[in-house]
Amino acid sequence: MKLTIKNWTGVATWKWVANDDNCGICRMAFDGCCPDCKLPGDDCPLVWGQCSHCFHMHCIVKWLQSQPVNQQCPMCRQEWKFNNK
Amino acid sequence: MASASTKDSKIAVNYWDPLRDTDSEVLSATASTRIRRDLMTIFKDPPPGLFVVGDESDIRYVHAIIVGVMDTPYEGGFFYFILKCPSDYPIVPPKVKFMTTDAGRVRFNPNLYKNGKVCLSILGTWTGPAWSPAQQISTVLLSIQSLMNEKPYFNEPGYEKERWPGDVERYNEILRHETLRVAVCGMLENECHLIIPEQLKEIMETTFLQFYDLYMETSKNKIDLDGKSYTDPFGAGAVVTFEYAKILERLETIRGNLAKKHAIPVDLPLTDGEGSDEKDDNDE
Ligand SMILES: [Zn+2]
Ligand SMILES: [Zn+2]
Numbered sequence: 001m002k003l004t005i006k007n008w009t010g011v012a013t014w015k016w017v018a019n020d021d022n023c024g025i026c027r028m029a030f031d032g033c034c035p036d037c038k039l040p041g042d043d044c045p046l047v048w049g050q051c052s053h054c055f056h057m058h059c060i061v062k063w064l065q066s067q068p069v070n071q072q073c074p075m076c077r078q079e080w081k082f083n084n085k
Numbered sequence: 086m087a088s089a090s091t092k093d094s095k096i097a098v099n100y101w102d103p104l105r106d107t108d109s110e111v112l113s114a115t116a117s118t119r120i121r122r123d124l125m126t127i128f129k130d131p132p133p134g135l136f137v138v139g140d141e142s143d144i145r146y147v148h149a150i151i152v153g154v155m156d157t158p159y160e161g162g163f164f165y166f167i168l169k170c171p172s173d174y175p176i177v178p179p180k181v182k183f184m185t186t187d188a189g190r191v192r193f194n195p196n197l198y199k200n201g202k203v204c205l206s207i208l209g210t211w212t213g214p215a216w217s218p219a220q221q222i223s224t225v226l227l228s229i230q231s232l233m234n235e236k237p238y239f240n241e242p243g244y245e246k247e248r249w250p251g252d253v254e255r256y257n258e259i260l261r262h263e264t265l266r267v268a269v270c271g272m273l274e275n276e277c278h279l280i281i282p283e284q285l286k287e288i289m290e291t292t293f294l295q296f297y298d299l300y301m302e303t304s305k306n307k308i309d310l311d312g313k314s315y316t317d318p319f320g321a322g323a324v325v326t327f328e329y330a331k332i333l334e335r336l337e338t339i340r341g342n343l344a345k346k347h348a349i350p351v352d353l354p355l356t357d358g359e360g361s362d363e364k365d366d367n368d369e
C-alpha cells in the first residue's frame with residue numbers, strides 16, 4: 001500500500017521519545033551527538049533507563065563508571081537500569 | 086585557627102578548595118561545552134540576585150556574586166564565590182570557595198566557613214543528596230542562596246530549636262551588621278584586595294546605589310546597638326561589636342565616590358522611578 005500525505009496538521013513534531021529535548025548530562029540536543037563525538041546518529045546512540053529517562057550512551061556510561069556503587073539516574077535518582085525493550 | 090573541617094580526616098584537608106586545586110588536566114569536550122551552556126542559562130534568564138562571569142583566561146573558573154535576598158539578614162550584601170569545574174565536569178561537581186569572609190575572619194553562615202569552605206551536600210562537603218550531573222552551576226548557586234535565608238541559625242545540625250531564647254534574633258543581628266560592614270562596605274572598598282572581575286564590580290556598584298537608602302535606613306535603625314557585643318554562636322568564640330556609626334560614614338563615603346565616578350548628582354534620591362520602563366531593556 002502506498003499513501004501520499006497531502007495535508008497534515010501536526011500537533012507535535014516527532015522527536016525521540018524522551019523526557020526532554022536535551023540530554024540531562026551534557027545538555028546537548030538529542031538530535032545531535034554528545035560533545036565528545038563528531039557526528040550524530042549511530043555512533044552516539046541514545047539509551048533509556050527503566051525510569052524512562054534518556055541520555056546519550058556516552059554520557060550515561062561516563063556517569064555510571066564514576067559511581068561504583070549505588071548507580072542512580074541523574075534526573076530522578078532512582079536506581080539506574082537500562083531499558084532493553 | 087581553622088579548627089573546623091578536620092572531620093573529613095581521610096580526605097585531603099583542602100579537597101574542596103578551587104584555589105588550591107592542582108588539577109591541570111585538559112577539559113573534556115563535554116566539560117567545556119557544559120560550562121558554556123551553564124553560563125548561557127544564567128545569562129539568558131538570570132535568577133534574581135545572582136550574577137556570574139566566566140574567567141577570561143581559564144574557562145574552568147566561574148566568578149559569582151550572590152546578592153543577599155531581601156528580608157534576610159544578608160539583604161543587599163555582596164557575597165563573592167569562585168567556582169572551578171573539574172576536567173570531567175559535570176560527572177564531578179565544581180569546587181566552590183566563598184571569598185567574602187573579611188580575610189578569613191567572618192563565618193557568615195553555619196554552612197559558610199570563614200576559610201571559604203561551602204558546606205553543601207551536592208558539593209560533597211555535607212551530608213544529604215549528592216551531586217548529580219543533571220545539576221549545573223545555577224543549581225549550586227541557588228542552593229547556596231537558599232542557605233542564606235531568614236533564619237540561618239537553624240541550618241546548623243542540633244540547632245533545630247534555639248539553645249537560648251533570642252538566639253535566632255541575636256544571630257541575625259550579628260549577620261546584618263557583618264553584612265553591611267564586610268559584604269557591603271568591605272566589598273565596595275575591596276578592603277581585602279580580592280581580584281574581582283570588572284563586570285561584577287560594576288554590578289556591585291550599581292546595586293549599591295540602588296540599595297543605598299536601604300543600607301542607610303537599616304544602619305540608622307540599628308544604631309542603638311552600637312557598643313554592644315554579641316558572641317557568634319558558630320564563630321568559635323568570635324565576638325562582634327556593633328559599630329553602625331562607622332558603617333554609616335563608610336556608606337556615605339562610598340556613595341560619594343561612586344556618584345563622582347558615575348556622574349550622579351549627590352543630592353538626588355537614587356531610588357526614584359525604579360522599574361519605570363515598561364519595555365524590556367535587554368540590550369546588555
Ligand atoms: Zn549527553
Ligand atoms: Zn557521544
Ligand SMILES: [Zn+2]
Pocket residue numbers: 049051052053073074075076077078
Ligand atoms: Zn530517571
